[in-house]
Amino acid sequence: MLFSGRRLITALLGVASCLLISPATAFTNPIRRPGGSDPQMIYSDGYYYFLSTSWSNVQIARATTIDGLKTATRKTVYSSTEASRCCNVWAPETHYLDGAWYIYFTAGNSKNLDGQNLHVLKGGATPWDDFTYVGQLSNEWSIDGTIIQFDKWGTYLASSCFHEVQYQSLCMQKLGDDNVSLKGNNSVISQPLESWEQSRTPVNEGPYALYMEEIGKTYIVYSANDCWTPEYCLATLEWDGKTDPTSAAAWKKSSGCVFQGGVNGHYGTGHNSIVRSPDGSQIWNVYHATDNVNGSCNDSRYTMVQVVGKNPDGSPNFGTPVAFDYNSAEPS
Ligand SMILES: *[C@@H]1O[C@H](CO)[C@@H](O)[C@H](O)[C@H]1NC(C)=O
Ligand SMILES: *[C@@H]1O[C@H](CO)[C@@H](O)[C@H](O)[C@H]1NC(C)=O
Ligand SMILES: *[C@@H]1O[C@H](CO)[C@@H](O)[C@H](O)[C@H]1NC(C)=O
Ligand SMILES: *[C@@H]1O[C@H](CO)[C@@H](O)[C@H](O)[C@H]1NC(C)=O
Numbered sequence: 001m002l003f004s005g006r007r008l009i010t011a012l013l014g015v016a017s018c019l020l021i022s023p024a025t026a027f028t029n030p031i032r033r034p035g036g037s038d039p040q041m042i043y044s045d046g047y048y049y050f051l052s053t054s055w056s057n058v059q060i061a062r063a064t065t066i067d068g069l070k071t072a073t074r075k076t077v078y079s080s081t082e083a084s085r086c087c088n089v090w091a092p093e094t095h096y097l098d099g100a101w102y103i104y105f106t107a108g109n110s111k112n113l114d115g116q117n118l119h120v121l122k123g124g125a126t127p128w129d130d131f132t133y134v135g136q137l138s139n140e141w142s143i144d145g146t147i148i149q150f151d152k153w154g155t156y157l158a159s160s161c162f163h164e165v166q167y168q169s170l171c172m173q174k175l176g177d178d179n180v181s182l183k184g185n186n187s188v189i190s191q192p193l194e195s196w197e198q199s200r201t202p203v204n205e206g207p208y209a210l211y212m213e214e215i216g217k218t219y220i221v222y223s224a225n226d227c228w229t230p231e232y233c234l235a236t237l238e239w240d241g242k243t244d245p246t247s248a249a250a251w252k253k254s255s256g257c258v259f260q261g262g263v264n265g266h267y268g269t270g271h272n273s274i275v276r277s278p279d280g281s282q283i284w285n286v287y288h289a290t291d292n293v294n295g296s297c298n299d300s301r302y303t304m305v306q307v308v309g310k311n312p313d314g315s316p317n318f319g320t321p322v323a324f325d326y327n328s329a330e331p332s
Contacts, residue, residue, distance in 0.1 A: 026327045027067035029304045036303035038091040038206065040273040041286040042127070049127045051092040058092040058105050062128060065330050066305055077131040078121055083109055085119055093273070094127050095147040097155065097179045101127045104137065104145040118145040118159060120180045134180045147175065148209040150218065150245050157182060158220060160205035167192050167202040170222055172246045187246045190222070190237055196256050197224040199231035206271035210283070215314035216241065223270035224257065227297035232268035233257035234287065234318065259318035261289060266321040268295035277331035283308040284331060285318055
């Protein structure tokens with residue numbers, strides 16, 4: 001069919017105005033599938049950055065909207081042929097510490113998971129600058145390293161470890177002044193001793209800071225249970241605001257999971273990161289889930305992003321996992 005001149009111009013104007021008035025203002029989940037396990041998303045200076053791994057490298061992607069992350073180009077910032085850290089690369093996270101971005105990640109050998117340890121890369125003034133391998137951070141089996149800042153106490157590394165305990169637990173240790181080493185004692189702050197943390201194998205892992213300045217509280221959101229079960233879920237530890245954060249007594253555990261699957265076809269909802277909206281008013285939960293009713297810890301995991309609500313007392317209300325067809329407005 002041929003357009004007359006006028007109709008063609010009208011049609012083109014229609015397309016143009018449509019493009020002008022519809023930037024990406026909403027998104028649906030998942031954000032990443034496959035390759036969506038242990039997701040970390042951060043926001044900095046106009047961009048959302050998404051860190052991921054193919055299990056032999058660390059990748060970073062960025063976009064100005066969450067929807068844009070789905071198709072954003074990925075840059076590989078780490079891979080190695082060094083046998084002790086070539087493989088089983090997990091849970092990369094980037095953190096900004098006084099002028100530079102760092103990436104803390106887990107890596108080990110190709111034979112088994114006994115050599116899993118934490119390593120660090122140092123970058124530049126933005127997360128899009130080049131990263132250089134600095135070295136191994138931990139000197140005992142540890143995974144899922146993350147950085148947490150405490151008022152009056154300073155900067156710490158939280159991780160998942162077996163430090164003189166039977167079960168995979170959460171540990172806390174002070175970060176060295178160079179931000180690429182550890183100092184002081186490593187100590188266990190949370191063990192999976194509650195029945196709701198013991199599906200298949202008792203596990204605590206995937207810690208991430210949730211700072212709620214609004215109510216003056218610092219939480220750790222972590223994952224409980226074996227990731228090969230549908231019960232893999234998120235729970236919280238609340239800091240008392242004054243005691244040494246390496247002391248287990250400083251932390252109060254939630255009375256059960258605060259976010260779990262079995263809703264909208266999502267199972268094993270866990271290993272999250274937390275990001276503030278650009279204007280600071282909203283908190284977003286970035287987590288992985290699987291559609292396998294038995295739970296799964298493989299590449300069937302996809303990344304979901306959804307807003308966190310607040311309880312009447314101001315504490316976080318994680319809600320339930322949203323359906324794939326749920327339209328979320330982009331963060332405010
Ligand atoms: C490490 O990070 C802290 C902020 O937590 C900062 O004060 C310090 O200067 C950083 N150290 C280096 C060597 O950049
Ligand atoms: C480290 O642990 C030892 C033994 O429990 C203790 O004596 C020492 O004070 C601790 N050091 C720090 C810096 O907390
Ligand atoms: C879940 O486990 C049951 C019992 O082992 C099995 O029959 C079923 O096929 C499994 N489903 C999936 C999706 O793996
Ligand atoms: C993940 O594991 C399940 C069994 O638990 C298997 O059925 C599925 O094909 C695997 N998926 C991927 C993407 O590896």
